[in-house]
Amino acid sequence: MNKSDMMLLCASPRREGTSAMLLRRISSVTDGELVYLPQRGFLDEMVQTMKQAATIVISGPCYINTYPARLIELLETASSMGGFYGQKLYGIINGGMPYVHTHRHGLTCLQLFAEQNHLLWQGGFVLGGGAMLDGSPLEKHMNHKTVVPAFDQFIRHIVEGTPSPEYLYEQLEPCYGKILTHVLARMLTLRVVKHIKKYGHDPNAPNWYLRERDLENDRVDPV
């Protein structure tokens, strides 16, 4: 496959985050070209690049259960411009929660985009617990023993141009028991509370916008 044949599109605003790290893992064994989704301006040029690729791999973070707005904007622009002719499309979505269902909508969105625009949907990969990596290598993932071989198998499907089955990522979903889930919730909360306190904020205070609104209401014009 030639360099220009494979487009590795990072849909995250963070160039050194987990989404980009996963694409770099793919580019280390392919000649795919890593491109970053511009966070401002028109997207027509990016759509042209997509049209020129034979294979497109989109990797992005999960924001509120699906891909970020800017990728949706790209897909809308691509759909309005048209001109796709059977390019192979793979997707990767990663998020903090360990559950597949939390993030799966991103892949469904790409599949529907592909079906409506004459691209060939080849499957995707959901990486739960990916946000914690913060761009670190996949070997640092909490479930690296199962995640690494599964993702590398996903890469092989991309290299061979074959569809990637859902079970590759579905099998990775951890089965935490009730007690461990509560322990995890406690540990993760302690971590975020510590982070908030580090900046001198009270994690128990009402939201900043509510406090501002109350201050605004209490403000009395001087006579």
Next chain:
Amino acid sequence: MIVIVSDDSGGNWGTELEEAVFHTGNHVVRFAANSLDIKPCTACGNCSGKTYGRCIIPDDMQKVLPKIAGCRTLVLISPVVFGGVSHHIKKVMDRMAAVGNPRYRVNGGELVKGMSGSGMNYFMVGIGDKLKETQRSAFISLHEENRKIMSAKGKAFILDEGANKASMIKIAQEIVHEQV
């Protein structure tokens, strides 16, 4: 207060729902996301650290966030786009992290989060003609996952583009009825 955020680039759905909710006697505020200057979330992390609870991007979202933070019910109205919402609505959703509760909880045996304050109702109205079942089910599942992660109540509705006033009145009544 009921907050409606709509993408009215293809119709007057937001205005129609606002009117229908207003006639139930509830306080309603509406934002047309497609007419506002809302930039994408940059994942800077300030809202969960340095400026906890506040988004630092200076754009029209600064008018929307105070209303969402203080609302009892949030309604998003959007064309159904690839089984989800349009990028105009998604930009609002992505930026809502600033008014989310950063704490983790357990609900139904799974880790979830929530919104600041308590007991929010969350509705999505999808608009689209001749939608395939895959698009409809994806839209409904997106709402369901949003609802879970926000620990909110509510449901998703799907309407044809030519939906009449009576449909909006019916949705308004359901939204008002579900208010806790």
